[in-house]
Amino acid sequence: MIHLSRIGRLAAASLLVLAIAACGGTADDADGRRATSVAGLPDGRVSEGEILANAKGPATGQSCIDCHGEDGNAPLDDSYPRIGGQYADYLAHALHQYREGRREHALMSQQAAHLTDQQIADLAAYFGSRPTQLRDLHGVH
């Protein structure tokens, strides 16, 4: 009987987790620009991110700013994205993808290869805090 009630509690807990998880795919205007929210990532620090964004990466000899421009808004090459004011958690996700080899770029894969979770969170927080030239597609049609 104890065993059964344990299973019951487990099932209830699982349902609760599922219910919470199901809330994830919805709009969230209020904290849209919060530093980071990739699950398990440390909180991003804007000031630390700014220092790192201007530091030359050991692998490429380039800093983030060298290629993405001031505030991440003046890319040196047309193929480089604008990252200023982009959602910080998306930027963190992109760096994770590069680090894990799930997204590839001659420069970015090397730049991200040795970043720690904290550094990714800091960089994402910094660029996410900059003004943006981007927009979502709400109302564009």
Place this chain on the structure above:
Amino acid sequence: MTRPLTIAAGLAVALFTLASLPLTASAQDAAPPASGEAEPAAPAEAATTAPVGNPEAGRQLTYTCLGCHGITGYKNVYPTYHVPMIGGQSALYLTNALNEYRNGTRRHPTMETQARSFSDQDIADIAAFLSELSP
């Protein structure tokens, strides 16, 4: 004596048939390889001589993007993060992103499916429309 000869003749016929089958097959395929070889070259060329994007066509094609990119603050799940703002990115960046999703070198289940349904021209059109947007 006749039997081994028959077997030998049969074998010869069989060998001839077997040998000629691939020949006919390849002869029939001879025409398609001309276009078949041209096709793999097309995506490679797309990087340098991409089709010219038509923003108005892109406007129509991007209705499908609204379900995620058209809702302010919308979040991806597993893992959880805001779907990126894509309006205002350069046409080249957007083109590369869609090509990478289509090739499977950039991973995202929904985006890979979407990108696989687009032609090179569609991608150029979408990129042209989105790159002209500003905040």
